[in-house]
Amino acid sequence: MSSYRLPKGGLVDRKAPLSFTFDGRPLQGFAGDTLASALLANGQMLVGRSFKYHRPRGILTSGAAEPNALVTIGRGGRTEPNTRATVQELYEGLAAQSQNRWPSLDFDIGALNGLLSPFLGAGFYYKTFMWPAPLWEKFYEPFIRKAAGLGKASYDPDPDSYEKSWAHCDLLVIGAGPTGLAAALTAGRAGARVLIVDEGSLPGGSLLSDSATIDGKPAADFARDTSAELQSMPNVRVMMRTTAFGWYDGNVFGAVERVQKHVRDPARHLPVERLWRIVARHALLATGAEERPLIFGGNDRPGVMMASAMRTYLNRYAVAPGQATAIFTTDDSGYALARDLEAARVDVVAIIDSRPSAGVDYRGKARLIREAVVCRTKGRKAISAIEVHRGGRAETIAIDALAMAGGFSPIIHLACHRGGKPTWSAEKVAFLAPSGLKDLDLAGAAAATTDLAACLAEGAAQAKAIVEEFGWSCPPIVLPKVEGTEGTHASKPLWSIPGVKGKAFVDFQNDVHLKDIGLAVREGYSHVELAKRYTTNGMATDQGKLSNVNAIGLIAKARGVSPAEVGTTTFRPFYTPVSFGALTGPHHGHQFQPVRKSPLHDWAKKHGAVFVETGLWYRSSWFPRNGERSWRESVDREVVNVRQNAGLCDVSMLGKIEISGSDAAEFLNRVYCNAFLKLPVGKARYGLMLREDGMIYDDGTTSRLEENRFFMTTTTAYAAGVMNHLEFCAQALWPELNVRLASSTDQWAQMAIAGPKARAILQKIVDEDISDAAFPFLAAKEVALFGGTLHGCLFRISFSGELAYELAVPAGYGESVADALMEAGKDHGIMPYGVEALSVLRIEKGHVTHNEINGTVVPADLGFGKMVSGTKPDFIGKAMLQREGLAAPDRAQLVGVVPLDPKQSFRSGSHILAKGAAAALENDEGYVTSSAYSPHVGSTIGLALVKRGPSRHGEEVVVWNGLHGESTPARLCNPVFLDPQNERLHV
Amino acid sequence: MSEFRPTLRPVLGTKQAVSSATLKLSPLPEGTIIHVLARPGEQDMAPFLESLPKAAGHAVRPVSPGQWFIVREEQMPHQEMKSLFAALEPRATGVDQSHGRVRIRIEGKMAARALSKGTALDLDPSAFPVGQSAVTLIGHIAAHITRVGSEAFEIIVLRGFAESLWDDLARMSLEFS
């Protein structure tokens, strides 16, 4: 006989029937059901196949710890494998598929693995398939992967949205069972900011499954009324369907809220899941306790269920587990179940109690067998009988459902997430939370308090103590009157059962059974962490919620020590699995990272720019024109046009820092390796910034706009890093200096206007005289534009080697000014140019970028040796730059490189070999750092860092690229390919 | 080209305000933002900044130790700004950030809830009262938040990130719009 729905009772809404399917079979449940309760109500006891042996499995629990009833929910991009049927709320149209079976759940070929079980025991990965080694990758692993497993993820994109949020509270209560509700109510009434979270859909926790009465009303009604009062308080927030999964530094708790996992069609304006980070002044874990399975042969057969789960299905969902049930118990909770089953007219055939006497006076109809154990079950895909041993005598009893009550383990996971180790309590027969926790307490069943009235009292008392500590005054606590509960006696743990026959599972999800644990101990893996890895006990997605304490008990017994001596494995987040969607939140697709837009972005766009991502910026690469068939054509045209006429390039993304204060010059003198103290007002200077180890960190120009006001530019890539570095120098190294730093990168739209016609074009919009005499090379000053209607800064600096300027104007006017320059330059042939052309221009001129400043070069390596001040008493990098090795003659230094045959080319990253040398590491002479096709030279050109490079101009070498199989005869040369006398700069 | 009049292009000019009964998100005019940086060791300059004669119609927002923003709705003429900067010296330096930063207003019953999707700041009025400012991450973007009313916040963000932050804020507001 199968499980079935009782004609009345429960908290399900019988007026709201819901249709759903399981493996395509249409079934019906009610609103308020979980998928598991609905499956049981339909008599579907077989719900999956086990991981390794493909054994038929049923529903074991009614909550988060479920190891067996893992199903795949949804279709397409919404496919969600490994969903625990016991926590999945039923909704209209839910489609569930069983997993790990082929071709069907009922007939599963993989079940043959059971026959192979002698080879699949603990450590089988390390033993059985070791030889021959090549077979591992080709045969064993694919075979094991196919046979063992969970559900399959979808390759379709997830159509739903996820988000993250922060919350803050004085008291975070985790768990809305009796303890948590009492705590939240007490703290809430006192006026504290309270947040109470619970993984379930309804507040109440165990109250929803309890047949006790509180103040004369059913426990579930008490839960409903209490939560209604909580919801009415403005200082209290009740968050259901929210699992607190981790405890982190600073008393931050991670939680995931399943906002729309219980609906078929999620609303677009809401996420399906929300990841919470909850900052709590104090937290109270009222997480309850987990009932432990008992380890007897065939304890995994469908129809065997945790006693507390059976009670939940009975009382909350009105589902009977069968018609002839038995209860195997080690504590008094089994009697509460017996009483409730009998009240629902479900036959209890026998109660098998491992103890000589119970703490309760049972008066029901069931046969009571004391000092007895169940040593195995019988049946095929569902349980049909149990074999009971008592005093050496075996007896077979026919049943169709079996509850097992192995005692309770407090759920202390979160309390252990910050490194504390649980402590074993011999008195409570349980692992308790680490002692000495800060800002976190446990109450109720999580602290091994089992009596309902005691839990209510403890929750209230602890909350009172916490909020009073914070300074609130707490109204007197009035405890409700609890009736109809059983007395509780601690269970007598029964780690191993004598006379067990067949496979007795410890870890259901990973198919670890009793013998595996014994084998691990015998083979020397008796340390709890080793036993875990050797057997894989506790390593499944349920993280051993049901199995860990039992495994520890078994190891303790095998080693002849107390569980205290065995200890636990390490508890780590997450308490239950968290979806990647929730962890990612909104940060995927185009919101993966922010986009940083130049003020000239739209200007570039309207000129047809092709953009490239550089860091967070979008920079214009090139501006294709009609008829151009390749990017190279566009870039060549832009380069040639700059050399012949003029070009306009957006350089707004260069880092810009305003440095002011009476010690600004002294500050710059210390952060640059070259001298800045005497830079005249109105002048720009190229500066090299070193790291403290003497290597170049960044370069740029810095201009002195006033005596105590400088305008620094940095490279785009290092803008943020340089600002952090300068702040470090100003705040941590030299706080005595009067210097202030303001990032003004975003304030300015900055344009490079380069080419022989640049001055003529600029003069049309700049009010001041910018003739060579009035505004020579490296001049820098504030200028007025358009007859004084706008003010900006003009710098006569050049990256291209041409007559060139950089003009900075307030960002909001950038596009308008760029338009004006294009208009002013129309007759001069001005064109926009992008970073590709910019790069070609600078390589032709031998200017370096971070391709060359790659963290391994000192100034002398790039030909800047003479720039380094020998007179400054100190600057960043000065001391370490003195090291002998940094002046070694065979250092890789900057040199130009051209192919012997102009029709040949080479790539950046290629290595330089001496002519005739074999391509071997010991013959490596250096590498190409930058390369481009140079319209000026008429071939590919490159910059390279080559050993003794500057003394080897003219030498023939080979440019070798092993990745592409290229080998190009080339010649080393002066890295300045254009205008080595700098005549073009000074026109 | 002295007859040419450059035109301002507000970075959030094309964004549609988000507006509902519980939440309103709107770009503020690109007026004036001046970054004031006091010299090291200087006293709290906020009272001085508030009292500046030129500061009529300005609001002063603390940024970090020794730093403030002076904000106002209207643009400040070049000369007026120059003389304001002069008045700050030598105690502090003024840096024009009117274009470097953009202001966004978010208000309504659910404004704090929406912002909490991005920032770890405790925005409860008891922890973050009217007039309080802080620089914090909103999602992946650093921004300056001021509570300007019991249910209203002003956000100041770097111009280059303004569109991205706007899009983030609009998404965070979706639930309430």
Add this chain to the structure above:
Amino acid sequence: MASLVPCPHCGQRPKEEFTIKGAALTRPAAGADASDWFDYVYLRDNPRGAYEEYWHHTSGCRRWIVLTRDTVTHEVAASRDAADRPRSEART
């Protein structure tokens, strides 16, 4: 997942707002021995327990701070502005 770092100016903030530089060492004087510089640039203790580190509140007040952090528990015992000297006057 999450953790909070106390900034002496801004209070508790998520670690994502900060940049960590590493050990809060004193920069040697300009003319110090090469070995002092070598220690400063390259050598780091790896203590179990209290450790002074430079952190930068990059996405906040942009101040460099010195945290006294326990390398085992991540507990922060003290947090002060890096410009505040001497070190004995650390505040929490």
